[in-house]
Amino acid sequence: MTSDQAVAPASRPAATPATRARYRRILRFAGWNLAVTWWYELFLPRIGLASVAARTRSKRMRRFAQRFHALAVDLGGLMIKVGQFMSSRLDVLPPEITTELEGLQDEVPAVPFPQIRALAEAELGVPLETAFASIDEVPVAAASLGQAHRAVLTAETAEHTGLSAVVLKVQRPGIDAIVDVDLAALRRVGRWLTHVRLVSDRVDAPALVEEFATTSLQEIDYLHEGANSERFAEEFAGDPRVTVPAIAWERTTRRVLTLEDVTAIKITDAESLRAAGVDPAEVAPVFAEVMFDQLFTNGFFHADPHPGNIFVTPHPDAAGERPWHLTFVDFGMMGEVPPGTRKGLRKLLIAAASRDGKGLVDAIQDVGVLLPTADTAQLERAMTHLFGRFGGMGFAELREVDPREFREFAVEFGDVVRSLPFQLPENFLLIIRAMSLTSGVCSALNPTFNLWDSVEPYAQQLIRDERGNVVQDVAQQALEIAGIAWRLPKRLDSLVTRVEEGDVAVSTPRLEQRVGRVERAVRRLAAAVVFGGVVIAGAIVHATDAVLGTVLLVASLIPLAFTVFTGRRGS
Structure with a gap:
C-alpha cells in the first residue's frame, strides 16, 4: 500500500x-x-x-x-x-x-451467500465449484468488513498447497465504498x-x-493480511507455544483470502478447555508472555488479540511439557514498535515491575507519551503513591479494595494527570489496544490472574538482557575515553609546535611544563573513568556470571594502578 x-x-x-x-x-x-x-x-x-x-x-x-x-x-x-x-x-x-x-x-447480520459467491468468483476468475471441492454456505463468522466460510480445496490445489480443509474469507460486497x-x-x-x-x-x-x-485500509487488503500472517509465523518459527495458519496463495486476492482451517477451542471457552484437559489458569500466563514477546522483543505484534482471534489447540499425544499451543488468526490489524519506542517500553516494563515511580515517569518520557516540557514532579509522586498502595495486586484483589480509596486517589492526582501535556506516538493506539485486550483475555481465563505474576519474571529477563547491553556500553565508552586521552598529548604537542612557530600568540615561558601536567592529569582522569566503568560492569555481571564478573573486577586493577603510579610520578 x-x-x-x-x-x-x-x-x-x-x-x-x-x-x-x-x-x-x-x-x-x-x-x-x-x-x-x-x-x-x-x-x-x-x-x-x-x-x-x-x-x-x-x-x-x-x-x-x-x-x-x-x-x-x-x-x-x-x-x-x-x-x-x-x-x-x-x-x-x-x-x-x-x-x-x-x-x-x-x-452485524451475515451477507446472503449468493452475494458472497458472486464476489468470490469475480475475484478468483473461476466458479467456486472449480476452485473448491466443497464449501459451507453457512458462515463460520460474520464481521463488519467480511465473513468466513469453511471449504475444502480440490485435490489438484490441495496437492500444490499441501492444504485441504480451509477457511474462505470474503469481503462484504460494497465495503470499499462504506x-x-x-x-x-x-x-x-x-x-x-x-x-x-x-x-x-x-x-x-x-x-x-x-x-x-x-490500519483500516490495510485491514481490507487481504494480500497485506496474508503477508502479515507469514511474517508473524517467521517471528515464532520453532516456538512450541504458537502456530499460525498457512495461506493458500493460489486462491487468494485482495478481496478473497483462503487459509488453513485451524479452528480449535476459543481461548476464553473455559468449559471446553477443561473438557479437553487444559487448565484455563495455565493458559493465561503463556498468552501474556507471547504478547510481551511481540511488543517488547519482536516489535511486530497482533493488534487485535480478542478471544475470537486466538484458539487453544490441544495435542494430548505430544511428548512436551505443554500438551497444547496457541493459534493466532486474523492478521489484518498488526502494529510495529520502532526500536526506540521498544527500548522505552522495555524500560517502562522494568520500572513497573520494580515499583519505581520515577523510573516509570522517565520511561513514559522516553517512549514519547509526555512532551519534554512536562513538569513531572507531581506525576512521579502520584506513581510512587500508586505503587505503594496498589502495586502487585491482581484484578480480583483490586475489586476488593474500598471504592472510596480509588476516589480519593483520583481526587488527589486526577487533575495532575489530566493537566500534563500527553501525546500519542505513532502506533501507540494499537499498543494500548493490544495490551488492553491481553489483560481482558487473561482475566477471563482466570479471574484471580495477577498480571504482575507475568510481568515480573519477564521484566527480570529483560534486566538480565539489559546487563549485557550495559557492559557493552561501558566498554565502548571506556575505549572512547581512552582513545581521546591517548590522542590528547599529540594534539597538545601540535599546539606547542604552533606556538613555537608563531602561529599562536602566547607569552608563557613555562608552557611545555604546564602541557606535561595537563597530559598526566587527563590520562589519570581517563584511567580513573575506565577503572570505574570496569568495576561497575564487573559488579553487574558477577550476579549472574561469577567467572566473567571476577575477570572484569581483576582487570579493573590495571587502570587503577596506572592512575596511582602516574599520579606519584607527576607529584
Whole structure:
C-alpha cells in the first residue's frame, strides 16, 4: 500500500443516496454530542455552573456510549471499529464509555451467500465449484468488513498447497465504498476537534484519524493480511507455544483470502478447555508472555488479540511439557514498535515491575507519551503513591479494595494527570489496544490472574538482557575515553609546535611544563573513568556470571594502578 492510499484526501467520496445518508448520519451524531460537551464542559463552568456539569457527567457519558453502541451496530462498517478503539482508550476516556463499548463486537447480520459467491468468483476468475471441492454456505463468522466460510480445496490445489480443509474469507460486497464514506466523515470530525481545546490540548485528532485510516485500509487488503500472517509465523518459527495458519496463495486476492482451517477451542471457552484437559489458569500466563514477546522483543505484534482471534489447540499425544499451543488468526490489524519506542517500553516494563515511580515517569518520557516540557514532579509522586498502595495486586484483589480509596486517589492526582501535556506516538493506539485486550483475555481465563505474576519474571529477563547491553556500553565508552586521552598529548604537542612557530600568540615561558601536567592529569582522569566503568560492569555481571564478573573486577586493577603510579610520578 502506498502512502497516497494510506492518507487519502479528506474530501467526500462519490455520492449516492445511501452514502450521503450515511455520511450525514455520522456527522449529525458527532455534531450533536460535541455541542452537548461544549455546553456542559466549557460554557456552564464559565458562568459559574461547574457543579451542574460535574453532577450530570457520569450519566451523560453513559448515554453517549449507549447511543454510539446502537449507531455502530446499525451502520456496521468502520463504526464498529471506532467503538472497539474507544473501548481500549482507558487512558483518556472515562469508564462509563469504555465499559459500555468493551463488549461491542461485529454485531452485524451475515451477507446472503449468493452475494458472497458472486464476489468470490469475480475475484478468483473461476466458479467456486472449480476452485473448491466443497464449501459451507453457512458462515463460520460474520464481521463488519467480511465473513468466513469453511471449504475444502480440490485435490489438484490441495496437492500444490499441501492444504485441504480451509477457511474462505470474503469481503462484504460494497465495503470499499462504506470505508471511504466512514473515513471521510471521521476526517471531518477530526478537523472539528482541532477547534475544541478540551481535545486538541491532549491529542492530535487528525493524526489519530489518519492512523486509524491506515490500519483500516490495510485491514481490507487481504494480500497485506496474508503477508502479515507469514511474517508473524517467521517471528515464532520453532516456538512450541504458537502456530499460525498457512495461506493458500493460489486462491487468494485482495478481496478473497483462503487459509488453513485451524479452528480449535476459543481461548476464553473455559468449559471446553477443561473438557479437553487444559487448565484455563495455565493458559493465561503463556498468552501474556507471547504478547510481551511481540511488543517488547519482536516489535511486530497482533493488534487485535480478542478471544475470537486466538484458539487453544490441544495435542494430548505430544511428548512436551505443554500438551497444547496457541493459534493466532486474523492478521489484518498488526502494529510495529520502532526500536526506540521498544527500548522505552522495555524500560517502562522494568520500572513497573520494580515499583519505581520515577523510573516509570522517565520511561513514559522516553517512549514519547509526555512532551519534554512536562513538569513531572507531581506525576512521579502520584506513581510512587500508586505503587505503594496498589502495586502487585491482581484484578480480583483490586475489586476488593474500598471504592472510596480509588476516589480519593483520583481526587488527589486526577487533575495532575489530566493537566500534563500527553501525546500519542505513532502506533501507540494499537499498543494500548493490544495490551488492553491481553489483560481482558487473561482475566477471563482466570479471574484471580495477577498480571504482575507475568510481568515480573519477564521484566527480570529483560534486566538480565539489559546487563549485557550495559557492559557493552561501558566498554565502548571506556575505549572512547581512552582513545581521546591517548590522542590528547599529540594534539597538545601540535599546539606547542604552533606556538613555537608563531602561529599562536602566547607569552608563557613555562608552557611545555604546564602541557606535561595537563597530559598526566587527563590520562589519570581517563584511567580513573575506565577503572570505574570496569568495576561497575564487573559488579553487574558477577550476579549472574561469577567467572566473567571476577575477570572484569581483576582487570579493573590495571587502570587503577596506572592512575596511582602516574599520579606519584607527576607529584
